[in-house]
Amino acid sequence: MAENSAETAREAAVEKALGALDLDAKTRLLAGQDMWSLPALPQIGLESLVMSDGPVGVRGVRWTADDPSVALPSPTALAAAWDPELARRAGRLLAQEARRKGVHVLLAPTVNLHRSPLGGRHFEAYSEDPYLTGVVGTGYVLGVQDGGVGTTVKHFVANDAETDRFTVDNRVAPRPLRELYLAPFEAIVKNARPWGIMTAYNQVNGVTMTEHHHLVNEVLRGEWGFDGFNVSDWMAARSTTADIEGGLDVAMPGPHTVYGEALAAAVRAGEVAGSTVDTAVRNVLRLAARVGALEGAPPVVADPPAPVDGDALAREIARRGFVLVRNEGGALPLAAGRTVALSGAAARDARVLGGGSAQVFPEHVVSPLDGLAAVLPEGALTYAVGADPSDELAPADRGFSLRARCRDASGNVIGEGSLPNGQVQWIGDDLPEGVTHDALASIEVIGTFTPRESGGHAFGTRGLGAFSLAVDGETLFEGTQAMGAETDPFEAFFGSPVERATVELTAGETVEVSLLHTLDKGFATPLPAVMFSFVHLGPRRDPDELIAEAVEAARTADTAVVVVATTERVESEGFDRKDLALPGRQDDLVRAVAAVNPNTVVVVNSGSPVELPWREEVAAVLLGWFPGQEGGAALADVLTGVEEPGGRLPTTWPGTLAEVPVTEVTPTDGALHYAEGIAIGYRAWDEAGAAPAYPFGHGLGYTDWSYDSLRAAPGAVTVRITNTGTRAGRETVQIYLLPVDDAVERPARWLAGFASVQAAPGETVETEIPLPRRAFEIWDEEQNDWALVAGSYEVVAARSLVDVRLTATLDV
DSSP: OHHHHHHHHHHHHHHHHHHTOOHHHHHHHTBOSSSSBOOOBGGGTBOOOBEEEOSSSOOOSSOOTTSOOOOOOOHHHHHHTOOHHHHHHHHHHHHHHHHHTTOSEEEOOBOOOOSSTTOTTGGGSOOSOHHHHHHHHHHHHHHHHHTTOEEOEEEETTOOOOTTTTTOEEEOOHHHIIIIISHHHHHHHHHHOOSEEEEOSSEETTEEGGGOHIIIIIIIIIITOOOSEEEEOTTOOOOHHHHHHTTOOBBOSOSSSSSTHHHHHHHHTTSSOHHHHHHHHHHHHHHHHHHTOBTTOOOSOSSOOOOOOHHHHHHHHHHHHOEEEEEGGGOOSOOTTOOEEEEOHHHHSOOOSOSSTTOOOOSOOOOHHHHHHHHSOTTSEEEEOOOOSOOSOEEOOTTEEEEEEEEOTTSOEEEEEEESSSEEEEETTOSOTTOOTTTOOEEEEEEEEOOSSOEEEEEEEEESEEEEEEETTEEEEEEEEOOOSOSSHHHHHHSOOEEEEEEEEOTTOOEEEEEEEEOOTTSOOSSSEEEEEEEEEOOOOOHHHHHHHHHHHHHHSSEEEEEEEOOTTTSOTTOOOSOOOOSTTHHHHHHHHHHHOSSEEEEEEOSSOOOOTTGGGSSEEEEOOSOOTTHHHHHHHHHTTSSOOOOOOSSOBOSOGGGOSOOOOSOBTTEEEOTTTTOOTHHHHHHHTOOOSBOTTOOBOSSOEEEEEEEEETTEEEEEEEEOSSSOEEEEEEEEEEESSOSSOOOSOEEEEEEEEEEOTTOEEEEEEEOOGGGGEEEETTTTEEEEOOSEEEEEEESSSSOEEEEEEEEO
């Protein structure tokens, strides 16, 4: 009753505030005032509403290391834990971070599907399965909103690839649209009541999503009852009348958008009804009321949950998400007293999160080398680079201490700011204090560099404009980088770095470095932005020598651990992948090490699937995803057996790209046809009659389980299992449905439920897993509605899609 009373009070405050606003104030509220916020309206007691990117951390309104953020493992890792309560705890931590940074709305979670493993941003989404995605996403949203912070479930809808994402028309038939791509959004709306939705750049069936009246107003708001605010993806709003009539409430970023003055003019011209604007404003005010930013409205959360230890939770999620897909001869966990030869550049310089808008700056990062060095006895661990996934210059990072000094056209210093690395990306008002885009003429990156290795260090630039590069007091390059084949300045910024000079340096000896960048004021960007990089690459060594060093270390060690990884040029926002191969000579490294050490363990540091051509040649394969800031500590926990790897695959892992059933991510004539219909992920593998390297749901632990009994009823199944091993463990019980008859076209099997259970050695546990009615329904395109498919079903309790333990028959 108390919540109903508070809800009534919030709605009353919203209506009172709405009634006090004139048209200009209303339309101004629907347009961003800057990159990340909406304007305050003091006349109604409305604070400025602040939004920030997620989903693995809360960056805040500035892209800076001055205000570090907890960096959790990638969403693929969170989904691999198959635990909505863990996702809820992650959400509560992120709400805590948001409140610390003055953020009201987290731009997360991403619940698009892994339609094809070539999708470049799949590390930011959960799974290929709509049910698993919906359940994990529901937990995440509930957790963030437990903390009184709003979410924007994104990207609504069918933003499942990056190629031409601003313009592509994704052609999706009604049935797969409902059963696959809309399904996670529907589940989250109904089970978590999110306070926001973000609409995507792309079109769906000929209509841009920010203008999609049917999917937004009729489906999202009408059928599902969504009552939150709908914000555009950044720069996605393109039409004043079509967007507002299509159900878009807020156009971001500002201050120049299709709303504001343009929307007020459209109302005055009779092109848009005033009531339509009122509806959008009401949705924004309701958000403000919920987060405590509207005077007179009681916030949904007056007292936030108890504080969460971010480091501890990041470590727990990482180990719970690690998926052990191979473990021959008990290679893991490592026996006490064993010596370990560690190799791989990513073992020393781990990639802990994905590229693009998901990036945050953690206060610290624990690499695999750090993690193992902290727990293994002195002398038990050796390290060799072995192979580097990239031979390309990257933003100056380890060993560098850098600042940015800003000057105006007369050369006067107008501000300074710290830099987490050599990458400068100031978008909108994200500038050092006292600096404006109008006044800014040049930026000098200054600081020091203490190399870890002696030899020739390469330095260079990335971006457009004039540069002057100096190392140790000597100017190495002066010149201008002009626009090449790129037509988008963002592409130029994220494109290939240019090597300018090589300098011989000595390990441990600090030198001064600087890069002066003069802006090209005649080059217009879509947003006010300063984007360039000071890039570096350590001494280049012969790849065969590096591999040989790792082989010699592995030859005499009890266990060899090789860490392989993708790079930001392989997995990131803004582009799709061309293949699934590991970059560089990493495959050669694994094969060479495995040839001399039968106890070779490979840790895969990637956000989504890669080819593992040597997987049958090594003793163990552990998928580590992008494991967040505590990844190395979690890895040490798992390798040494302090904890078991808790993950199960949230997406099918192919052997080769050639075997993958769905690979088309590039539009033809502006359109991408989802010709595979309802057959994506494991559904498509089943339809093709093919076996992947590792199936959906697969994952090994450190104990054994017997499945003792299965009882199936229309609303739930009950499964009893026993831990038959010698140590405590966690099991993910998976329930799949298989139709006995083929009255209608359906997948061969599909996930219908799951549960995560724990048990001590010898302990028997029983778990009840709901079977939702939707699991037995299909979208009837003729009736334009959900239809229950009556008949007999096999109900399967399994450890993975193919590891079936118990079966029952259920008639519905």
